[in-house]
Amino acid sequence: MVRAAGLEPVLLSMMDSALVVDGLRKRYGDTMAVDGVSFEVAAGEIFGIIGANGSGKTTTVECVQALRQADAGSVRVFGIDPQTDRASLRSVVGSQLQESELPNRLRVWEALDLFASISPTSADWRELLADWGLAEKKDAAFASLSGGQRQRLLVALALVNSPRLVFLDEMTTGLDPAARRVAWDLIDQIRLGGTTVVLVTHFMDEAERLCDRIAVFRQGRIIAAGSPQGLVDAHAGDATVHFSTDEADLSWLANSQGVERIDRAGSRVTVHGSGPLLAHTAATLVAHGIAPLDLRTERKTLEDAFLALTARQGGTTA
Amino acid sequence: MKALRKLTWIELKLFTRDPLSLVFTLALPFFFLIVLNGVFGNEVETDPAEDVWRGVGPADYYVPAYLGLVMSAIGVLSMPTRLASYRERGVLRRFRASAMPLWAVLGSQIAIALLTAVVGAVSITIASTLIYGTDLQPADSLAFVPAFALAALSFGALGVLLGSVMPTSRSAQGAGIMLFFVMFLLSGSGPPREVLTGPMKALGNLLPLTHVITLLQDPWLGFGWNTGASIIVASILVGSVALSIRYFRWE
Numbered sequence: 001m002v003r004a005a006g007l008e009p010v011l012l013s014m015m016d017s018a019l020v021v022d023g024l025r026k027r028y029g030d031t032m033a034v035d036g037v038s039f040e041v042a043a044g045e046i047f048g049i050i051g052a053n054g055s056g057k058t059t060t061v062e063c064v065q066a067l068r069q070a071d072a073g074s075v076r077v078f079g080i081d082p083q084t085d086r087a088s089l090r091s092v093v094g095s096q097l098q099e100s101e102l103p104n105r106l107r108v109w110e111a112l113d114l115f116a117s118i119s120p121t122s123a124d125w126r127e128l129l130a131d132w133g134l135a136e137k138k139d140a141a142f143a144s145l146s147g148g149q150r151q152r153l154l155v156a157l158a159l160v161n162s163p164r165l166v167f168l169d170e171m172t173t174g175l176d177p178a179a180r181r182v183a184w185d186l187i188d189q190i191r192l193g194g195t196t197v198v199l200v201t202h203f204m205d206e207a208e209r210l211c212d213r214i215a216v217f218r219q220g221r222i223i224a225a226g227s228p229q230g231l232v233d234a235h236a237g238d239a240t241v242h243f244s245t246d247e248a249d250l251s252w253l254a255n256s257q258g259v260e261r262i263d264r265a266g267s268r269v270t271v272h273g274s275g276p277l278l279a280h281t282a283a284t285l286v287a288h289g290i291a292p293l294d295l296r297t298e299r300k301t302l303e304d305a306f307l308a309l310t311a312r313q314g315g316t317t318a
Numbered sequence: 319m320k321a322l323r324k325l326t327w328i329e330l331k332l333f334t335r336d337p338l339s340l341v342f343t344l345a346l347p348f349f350f351l352i353v354l355n356g357v358f359g360n361e362v363e364t365d366p367a368e369d370v371w372r373g374v375g376p377a378d379y380y381v382p383a384y385l386g387l388v389m390s391a392i393g394v395l396s397m398p399t400r401l402a403s404y405r406e407r408g409v410l411r412r413f414r415a416s417a418m419p420l421w422a423v424l425g426s427q428i429a430i431a432l433l434t435a436v437v438g439a440v441s442i443t444i445a446s447t448l449i450y451g452t453d454l455q456p457a458d459s460l461a462f463v464p465a466f467a468l469a470a471l472s473f474g475a476l477g478v479l480l481g482s483v484m485p486t487s488r489s490a491q492g493a494g495i496m497l498f499f500v501m502f503l504l505s506g507s508g509p510p511r512e513v514l515t516g517p518m519k520a521l522g523n524l525l526p527l528t529h530v531i532t533l534l535q536d537p538w539l540g541f542g543w544n545t546g547a548s549i550i551v552a553s554i555l556v557g558s559v560a561l562s563i564r565y566f567r568w569e
Contacts, residue, residue, distance in 0.1 A: 067415060090417030097415055100408030105335040108330050117324040118418050161416070 018043045018165045019064065022094075024073035026059050033059040034070070035220035043078075043164075046187065047193040048207040048228075050109040051217030057200045060099055064198075065095055082136060090305050091121055094163030096154045098170050098200075104143035108134055108153055111142065112160060116298070119161035131158040132186065148179035155186065159195070166190060169200040184210055204303035208232075214302070216309055224309050228302050235308050236300035239277040243285070243292035244268050258285035263314065321418060333430055338491075339396040340561030342498065343434055344441065347387045351446060352508070354380060355442050370512035371452060371522050374539055377450040382538035383444060383507040386469060386531040388438030390501055392431045393473030393526075394480060395494035401427065401481025402490035405569060414568045424478055424562075432467075439466070457540030460565040465537050465548065469530040473552045475558035482566040501527035506535075 019041040025033040034056045041047040049057045063070040066082035066089060073083050102111055111123035123296045129135050132152045137145060145153065151171055158166050168187065172180045181205075187210055192198055201207055207214050208228045216224040216231070224231060238260065244267045253262060258275040271281055278297040285292065322511045333339050360375035371379045405411045413423055456462035484490035502508050504518055505527035514522060522528045533547040 008424070065415060067411070081433050087417065095409060095415040098413055100412040100415075102407075102409060102412070103332055103404070106328065106333050110331070112329055114321075115416050118321045118416050157412070 005232060016043045017041060017046075018072075018078060019044075020076045020200065021060070021064060022074045024063055024075065025071045026056075026063055026068065026073055029110055032220050034063065037073070037220070037222055039215050041165075041196060041198060042212075043196050044191070044194065045212040046191055046199055046210050048211030048214035049198065049200045049217060050202060050204065050207050050214055052202065053311065055215050055217040056220040057202075058169055061107060061169060061198060061200055061202060065089070065093060065167060069192070082230065085183040085212045085288065091119060092164045093301075094158035094166040096166070096168045096172075098149075099106040100154070101150075102142040102317050104141060104155075106142050107139050108145070109223070111157060113159045115160045120161055121142075121162050123162045125156075125160055127154045128159060133182075133274070146179075147174050148182065151175060151179075153184060155183075155190075159190065163195060165196045165198065167198045167200070170202070171199075171203070172203065172206060177254065180206070189223075204306055208302040216249070216306060218310055224305075231305045231309075232300050232302055234305070236302075236304035237308055238272045239274055239300065240298050241273075241278050241281045241295070242269070242298070243281075243295040245290055245292055247290055252288060253281070253284060256280050322422040322425050322429075323396040325418070325422055326429045329426045329430050330433065333396075335402075336396075336515075338399070341390075342391040342395050344438055344451060347384045347391070347438065347442060349506075350387070350502070351380060351384055351442060352449075354508070354519055355446070355450050360452065369442075370510040372539065374537070375452075377446060377452050378508075378539065379535070380507070381446050381452050381458075382534040383437070383505075383531045384442045385439045385466070386448075386505070386527055386534050387502060387507045388442070389431070389435045389470050389473040389530060390505075390527045391498055392434050393425065393477040394419065394497040394501070395491070396434075397427055397431060397474070397477030397493055398480035398484050398490040399487050401478065402484040403487035405481075405567065406487055408569070409568045420566070424566075426477060428471065431477060432470050435466070435470040435473075456538045458537040458542060461537035462534070463544040464531045465543070468548060468551055468555070469533055472526070472555040472558070473530065475555050475562065479558040479562045479565070482562050501525045504528070504529045526551070529554075 017040050019101070021070055022038045023077065023280070024034050024037040027033065036062055037056070048301060049060065049184060051057050064075050064082065066086055069083070071138055076206040077089055078092050079165070080088045080092065112129060116125045121158065132155065134149065134152060142153070155168065155171060158168070163287040172183045172218060175183060184206065187197060187199065199207070199210060211228060213227055214225065217221045226234070250262060251271065253259060253271065255288065257265065257280040258273040258277045259271055259276065259281065261272040262271070263270040282295060285295070333569065355377045358376035360377035361373060362371040362373070362375050362518055391460035407569065410423070415452070443454060447454045479491065484493065505525050509528065511519065529547045529550040533551050536542060536547070538543040
């Protein structure tokens with residue numbers, strides 16, 4: 001279990017959790033791919049797993065789905081133990097696997113029809129075809145689909161058994177920026193439909209845009225967890241506010257709430273500090289009769305937090 | 319059962335969309351039949367000292383041999399390549415994640431093997447009858463039908479085994495093409511076994527197609543059930559199933 005100051009705990013109450021992972025370990029030869037990972041995903045949320053390549057993200061979700069046998073730890077998916085009750089697991093879980101394809105000459109509708117036939121809880125695949133923008137490609141062979149269309153088909157297949165929890169593993173890798181935006185909207189749609197989403201990604205903008213909560217993986221461990229904003233606040237470093245002024249003496253600004261340091265380069269001023277720095281700085285400036293036109297703050301992103309986290313731990317991002 | 323039925327139907331459609339499978343299992347045996355029958359005709363050699371065709375006309379000799387050749391193309395070439403490619407491309411992984419039962423995956427492959435063997439057998443028999451006037455049906459149907467089923471199942475199981483152990487679709491295809499042509503030449507579907515030299519014959523005896531052809535040819539030509547060949551072919555079936563269970567990998 002991971003706790004850090006100012007962060008929400010990773011474990012929620014047992015009440016409405018979709019997924020509970022406790023002390024998961026998996027070793028490949030001499031490498032601990034997953035080294036004591038614990039987290040909990042609430043029903044209805046989008047939970048992000050981020051980390052560099054080889055940090056144990058995919059191994060974790062594969063162990064959770066019983067596609068790999070973990071060495072230690074326990075997993076519960078809506079109370080189901082994946083290792084002992086695979087059949088029940090498969091009926092509540094959908095999976096868009098990383099690096100998994102379909103036969104080249106298989107047509108889109110045939111793939112949906114086939115995977116729908118496996119599960120008794122299957123939705124009407126014709127609806128999925130329309131929802132995921134594949135209606136026009138119904139009769140197209142898998143090999144003829146674009147990267148974006150393939151991903152949409154694979155996600156549609158992950159949803160064909162009407163799962164309560166769906167794993168999306170690097171679903172936007174290899175997509176162009178426009179296709180990624182479309183994919184993001186689709187992930188929002190999945191959640192709106194009531195399905196819990198576990199999103200594995202190494203795109204920070206994607207995690208920040210979509211996830212309610214995020215676990216940051218590094219070398220098989222969770223090194224930080226929380227909401228995207230919580231991670232940014234706790235780890236992305238100082239807030240900064242920039243403006244220009246010809247006013248010579250700004251010593252009074254140092255007493256403004258949250259301000260820690262003021263740098264000047266000619267008329268350009270940079271204020272370092274914490275908390276809602278922009279609002280306090282603006283108020284203080286206006287109170288002193290200064291209203292700079294170019295007052296702005298630099299928005300810190302999850303990427304800053306991630307880089308700071310991995311750098312602080314002496315990590316490298318692959 | 320629904321998954322098996324759907325998967326079998328889809329595999330059948332994929333099979334008809336795959337030129338390599340169609341060429342090797344249906345077109346190539348037919349081509350060999352035209353060439354070899356064109357060369358040897360269907361005259362029965364009356365001098366037993368000169369006869370290499372088991373006392374029947376060459377074209378009659380070849381019909382059951384080609385039925386076996388079709389099965390071998392499925393078993394050593396088309397099925398292993400398909401299964402290895404499924405593993406390589408993550409199709410099997412996806413099946414597994416979606417709870418597709420293993421018996422449905424393998425069952426559909428075996429069903430396709432049987433079906434293709436039957437389609438190949440019917441088309442070759444009819445073509446040979448129309449062009450060369452060979453018999454349209456086996457001399458001993460009662461023995462031939464179980465022999466045919468045993469042979470097709472055995473090559474189907476061998477296909478699953480090869481598909482389980484071949485690391486990539488390219489290696490499966492390479493090994494499959496080599497095996498296919500070696501068997502074609504040494505198992506009695508190319509030159510008659512009687513004209514092969516000692517070492518060739520010895521090598522041929524190690525090849526499954528040799529025994530499958532014997533198993534099919536004897537009841538087809540009216541020589542009855544061949545117990546020796548049936549034991550060997552059944553052993554290949556049992557061994558392949560056992561080793562497949564041991565070595566099958568989803569990824």
